[in-house]
Amino acid sequence: MTDMESAALAVEDLSLVIDGAQILRDVTFGVAAGELVAVIGPNGAGKTSLLNVVSGTMRPTRGRVALHDRDVTRASPARRARLGLGRTFQTSYLFLGLTVLENVRLATQAKDQRFGGLWRAPGRSAAALAPIREHLARVGLDGARHTPAGSLSHGDRRKLELAIMLASGSTIVLLDEPMAGVNNEDLPSLMQLIRDVQRDTDATVVMVEHHIDVVLELAHRVAVMHHGALLAFDTPESVVADATVRDAYLGEPL
Numbered sequence: 001m002t003d004m005e006s007a008a009l010a011v012e013d014l015s016l017v018i019d020g021a022q023i024l025r026d027v028t029f030g031v032a033a034g035e036l037v038a039v040i041g042p043n044g045a046g047k048t049s050l051l052n053v054v055s056g057t058m059r060p061t062r063g064r065v066a067l068h069d070r071d072v073t074r075a076s077p078a079r080r081a082r083l084g085l086g087r088t089f090q091t092s093y094l095f096l097g098l099t100v101l102e103n104v105r106l107a108t109q110a111k112d113q114r115f116g117g118l119w120r121a122p123g124r125s126a127a128a129l130a131p132i133r134e135h136l137a138r139v140g141l142d143g144a145r146h147t148p149a150g151s152l153s154h155g156d157r158r159k160l161e162l163a164i165m166l167a168s169g170s171t172i173v174l175l176d177e178p179m180a181g182v183n184n185e186d187l188p189s190l191m192q193l194i195r196d197v198q199r200d201t202d203a204t205v206v207m208v209e210h211h212i213d214v215v216l217e218l219a220h221r222v223a224v225m226h227h228g229a230l231l232a233f234d235t236p237e238s239v240v241a242d243a244t245v246r247d248a249y250l251g252e253p254l
């Protein structure tokens, strides 16, 4: 178990109650720097709500969120982003009418502003574009840089979102169902890409994912949510062998 004080991301006794409904109950875990943790659980288990509380779009009723032992429970999403927290959503947030390159350029511009740079028109010189093209090459999309994001396949949109994460300088990354809507044939390459990017950048990743085979393949540890509570937090092998976890999925094989 990660020492909470040395965790890149820690949540402690996190509870969320909305209109009397207990959405999260006493969730506690720590994610080490450079670790990839997958969050799984049946529909409505509280996975997205957990990401909302961690990213700051929802305030917990009780408990604490810390990034590198800095308490951010009351911090705005923007402040968390300045501390290196990035997030993707279940539904893509790309600008579909803009090209692949422009989508990443906007993200780097937003980062410059976050870090206090004066507003300026985003550079179009080769030098300004070089780091952006590097991020695009990293995810295999440099050749498609002039393609409108709306013309990309779901798999390539997810890759573009990863490039945006890289360009935004996020070191702690929350991915909400990165494989959602992706064709079966594109799954392996996207999975490989997430693994490579995570390894190469040593990013800390928390990923909500329904594809159990992806989870078992990629995750260092798996957090299992059920009715808002954390049922298990362990290696993929231990989680699969856990009878309580299997029961939570109503006997369906994991």
Ligand SMILES: Nc1ncnc2c1ncn2[C@@H]1O[C@H](COP(=O)(O)OP(=O)(O)OP(=O)(O)O)[C@@H](O)[C@H]1O
Pocket (backbone or CB within 6 Å): 018, 021, 023, 041, 042, 043, 044, 045, 046, 047, 048, 049, 050
């Ligand atoms: N803003 C809200 N107001 C009221 N109830 C909410 C709100 N947000 C989430 N819920 C409820 O909290 C529960 C958990 O929802 P959440 O979306 O976090 O689950 P999930 O595990 O991500 O589900 P899925 O796998 O279907 O995406 C659900 O019962 C949902 O209806």
